[in-house]
Amino acid sequence: MSQDPRILVDASSFLYRAFHALPDLRAPDNLPTGAIYGVANMLRRLQKEHPSDEIIVVFDAPGGTFRDQIYAEYKAQRPPMPEELRVQVPLLHAWITAMGLPLIIAPGVEADDVIGTLARQAPADQSVLIITGDKDMTQLVNARVLLIDTMKGVSTDMSEVEARFGVAPERIADFLALTGDKADNIPGVPGVGAKTAAKWLAQYGDLTGILAHADEIGGKVGEALRAAMDFLPRSRALATIRCDVMLPDADYRRRPADATTLRRLAQRLGFHAWLKDLPAVDTDTAPPPAGGAIDRGGYRAITTVPALEALLADLKRATLVALDTETTDLDPLRAELVGISCAWQAEGNHQAIYIPLGHRDDSPQLDRDIVLAVLRPWLEDPRAAKIAQNAKFDWRVFWAQGIQPMGLLRDTLLESYVLDSSRNGHDLDSLAERYLQHQNIRYEEVAGKGKSARSFADVPVAEALPYAAEDADVCLRLDAHLWPRCAAEAGLRRVLTEIEMPLVLVLARMETAGVKVDRGQLETLSAELATEMANAEQKAFNAAGQTFNLNSPKQIQEILFDKMRLPVLKTTPGGQPSTSEGVLAQLAVHAPLPRWILDYRSMAKLKNTYADALPQMIHPGTGRVHTHFQQAVAATGRLASSDPNLQNIPVRSEQGRRIRQAFVAEPGYWLVSADYSQIELRIMAHLSRDARLLQAFAEGQDIHAATAAEVFNLAPEAVDGAARRAAKAINFGLIYGQTPYGLSQQLGIDQAAARRYMDRYFERYPGVLAYMERTRALAKTQGYVETLFGRRLYVPEIRSSNPARRNYAERAAINAPMQGTAADLIKRAMIAVDAWLQEAPERGRMILQVHDELILEVPEAGLEAAQSALREHMEGVAELAVPLLVGLGVGKNWDEAHG
Incomplete structure (x- = not known):
């Protein structure tokens, strides 16, 4: 062949495959983008592999075709295109056109027939590559036509067709007529499979020959053939790809890419990683960020008292001001204030300034005390509405300067989080790219990184100005973009304004308060753990019959699986035997x-993470x-903590208790300590309204013992500790979507017994089963579930064709409303308890929140009042169908208080 090949892309088949195969991807505005990404990525690879070739992309046209006239039930079993896929199609078409690739959508003609015609029309000296995963296309294969499935990395030539189907490509339509095609709802001969069809075609030549000799074929299969004879020619017509459809004359050569449109689409769809591969475009033609173009050249530095006083007047007139601080450290307790930036809307334009206060260059700067004295009245005015990104940090920085800012209205980090908690990246740089299609100046660009990193105080004012003012x-x-979306949904608005925003300063106060840790106890524990680790190590050596590195998965694999021949229960992504916990x-x-x-x-983790690290x-x-408490991490709304992470201290082990004893x-x-009792089970009772669960909680029964009596058919007095533990595993296992296999592993029983226990549970608690089924259906319909207070948790994988992904999403959909509602309850409780503490600071301070537990540090004289207030505010934070109960404990250390 003398020419580069003609490449024909069956884009419709790849569209559906990408939609079902890829994880859920979303644009900044939550538009699904997985199918666009999958098809566009495949085309990008094709372009790189075939830079000078003819690449023609073909889609099915909406509406009927000639096959519907042949057979009204053709493809009738197929559901309509999912809405989440349908909305992606126009943008995918726009992307392909902007790539410069010819795009063909022929009304009344399927993509298969367009591809067949284009393959036939290719010059005799030009080879043809058909990019598809559709088996129907194999009938087009010949000496110069090759099929390639790029998703599987498989190519199919004439010999491959015969090896796979047992017939030559030109007999594929006859083959499909005999076997039928479920995907297209083409009837075949009942009972005729691939082997029989291939045998008949080898014996009689083609479908016409088979029909001519139908009387010679005996048995039930012969009867079925003769019964289907009248329809088989229609089946063949349905299965045959036409290669003679009328197509408009067109130039199928690739055109230059439209870089401006591609960049605009990449930003619109959130494909930011692809931007670096796209040609740069004139910024005058690029779309401006929301709110107009960002003009860094218009940013001003405030370096004189008159300018500062004029700024104060501007701030007082503004209806909303974005506030940000620049410091020397990310820890507010160690940070020195280097500068303050503000932005506001004035006369239709965005104004942004930077006030340098602590830069070490020779640029003019105002005295920090003078600036803070001038701005204090505005900062502390509750009527002066302010927004920030991660306001908790900025407010703590101001507190360290003796200023108590008021008027915090919204936080863009939390607005983004409330809109979609399952998405990663709520930092300012990510949000700017996602929602404004704008790339911020990166911190590393002004302060350096690694060995060349410098304090922000060492950044010259001229370099700091555009970076700080831009923030x-x-x-x-961002607030102008995000707030209307939050406000438009009553549930999201409620979560943002009634839970997340009021919690910001509660957490800031907790972080500032901190918790006292006994250094001596931890040093003693570290030494003890070192001794116990050495003992465990020696026992491991004795059991293995040799020394080895207990921190080396490779050496552990060799001993457990090569030397000791223990069963391989699971493998790593690399195919090695797993040594996971x-x-x-x-x-x-x-x-x-x-x-x-x-x-x-276990002991190494405790020693390294807590006993050794906490004193430092x-x-x-x-x-x-x-x-540091983090609000915008967990999809369910639960708080996280870091530096140190106090959420993962083991609760049940003796060593874990020793760690908690060091918190004094x-x-x-x-x-x-105040801890919600069985909060998620109580939420399940409320959501499911199961009569037995409601009764058990209303009567104050031990819910695990009550479940044991129901599931194991025992009298209440006959429930022993083992039965209660098993029932507890079932109660919590079902909440977390546990499978019979998982339950069998946890209880040490076979799967059949685990299945019987679960079936009996649902028989006794039918409301729980009904809730689960109702929630699955709702999640599948709308793509998300909600907590009792309106927090939204997206589960897009619930529509996945991948069973593992779909099952995981179904479990998440059932569990998320309970975990999320529990998170909302504890947050609302924290807000209420903090308000009680702020009424009289001598009452004490809230210092920790871990899972469903709050911990206060209170003076001895206020113990009784603190316990009473904790119970009142935590139990009264919401009205559920069952009572909320709080367990209280008091101690000189966390372990004693936790009880």
Whole structure:
């Protein structure tokens, strides 16, 4: 062949495959983009592999074709295109056109027939590559036509067709007429499979020959053939790809790409990683960010008192101001204030300024005390509405300067989080790209990174100005984009304004307060853990019959699976035997070595993460550890903590208790712990309205014992500890979507018994089963579920054709309303308790929140009042169909208080 090949892309087949195969991808405005990404990415690869070739993209046209006239039931079983796919099609067409690729959509003609015709029309000296995964296309294969399935990396020539189907390409339509095609709803001969069809075609030549000799074929299959004879010619006509359809004359050569449109679409769809591969375009033709173009050249530095006073007047007139601080450190307790930036809307234009305060260059700057004195009245005015990105940090920075800012209205980080908590990246740079199609100046661009990193105080004012002012400017623009979307949905508005925003300053106060840690206890525990680790290590060596590195998965694999021949229960993505915690726990049934490895790992984690690390985190000025609470991490709304992470301290192990014992009260103070009792089961009772669950909670029954009596058919007095533990596993397992296999592993029983327990549970608690089925259906319909307070949790994978992804999404849909509602309840409780504490600061302070537990540090004289207030506010935070119960504990350390 003398020419580059003609490449014909069956885009319709790839459209559906990409939609079902890829994880849920979303544009900044939540538009689904997985199908666009999959097809566009495939075309991008084709272009790179065939830079000078003829690439023609073909889609099915909406509406009927000639096949519908042949057979009204053709493809009748197919559901309509899912709405989440339908909305992607126009943008995908726009992307393909902007790539410069010819796009053909022929009304009344299927893509297969267009491709067949274009393959036939190719010059005799030109080869043809058909990019498809459709088996029907195999009938087009010949000496110069090759099929390629790019998703599977498989190519099909004439020999491959014969090897796969047992017939030559020109007999594929006859073959499909005989076997039928479920995908297209083409009837075949009942009972005739691939082997029989291939045998008949080899014997009689083609379908016409088979029909001519139908009387010679005996048995039931012969009867079925003769019964289908009248329809078989129609089946063949349906299965035959036409290669003679009328197509308009067109130039199928590739055109230059429209870089401006591609960049605009990439930003619109959130395909930011592709932007670097696209040619740069004139910024005058690029779409401006929301709110007008960002003009960094218009940013001003405030360096004189008159300019500062004029700024104050502007701020007082503004209806909304975005506020940001620049500091020397990400820890507000260590940070020095270097500058303040503000942005506001004035006379239809965005104004943004930067006030340098602590830069070490020779640029003119105002005295920090003078600036803060001038701005204090506005900062502390509750009527002066302010927004920020991660306001908790900025407010703590101002507190350290002796200023108590008021008027915090919204936080763009939380607006983004409330809109879609399942999405990663709520930082300002990510939000600017996602929602404004704008790339911020990166911190590393002005302050450097690695060995060349410098303090922001060492950045010259001229370089700091555009970076700092842009942060405030972008924050203001983001709020204009995000707030209307939150406000338009009553549930989202409620979550943002009644839960997340009021919680910001509650968490800021908790972070500032910190918690006292006993350094001596931790050092003693570290030494003890080192000894116990050495003992566990020696026992592991004895069990293995050799020394080895307990921190090396490779060496553990060799001993457990090569030397000891223990069963391989799971493999890593790389195909190696897994040595994960779950696998080792199961292997511990077969041999003692996995248990010693687990014990060693557990103690090493506690030693490294807490016993050794916590003393290094004690702030020299306060003598306390100050964790950072993060609101915008968990999809369910639960808080996270970092530096240190206090959410993962083991609850049940003795070593975990020893860690908690090191968290102590100041002299003269006590720690008070308040913990919601069985909160998620109570939420399940409320959501499901199951009569037995409601009755059990209303009567104050032990819910696990009550479940044991129901599931195991026991009298209440006959429920022992083992039955209660099993029932507890069932109760919580079902909430988390546990399978019979998972329950069998947890209880040490076979799957059949686990299935019987689960079936009996649902028989006794039918309301729970009804809730689960109702929730699955709702999630499948709308793509998300909601908590009791309106928090939205998206589960797009619930429509996936991949069973594993779909099952995971179904479990998440059932569990998310319970976990999310529990998160909302504890947050609302924190807001209420904090308000009580702020009425009289001598009452104490809230210092920790872990899962469903709040911990206060209160003076001894206020113990009784604190316990009473905790119970009142936590139990009264919402009206459920069952009572909320709070367990209280008091102690000199966290472990004593936790009880």
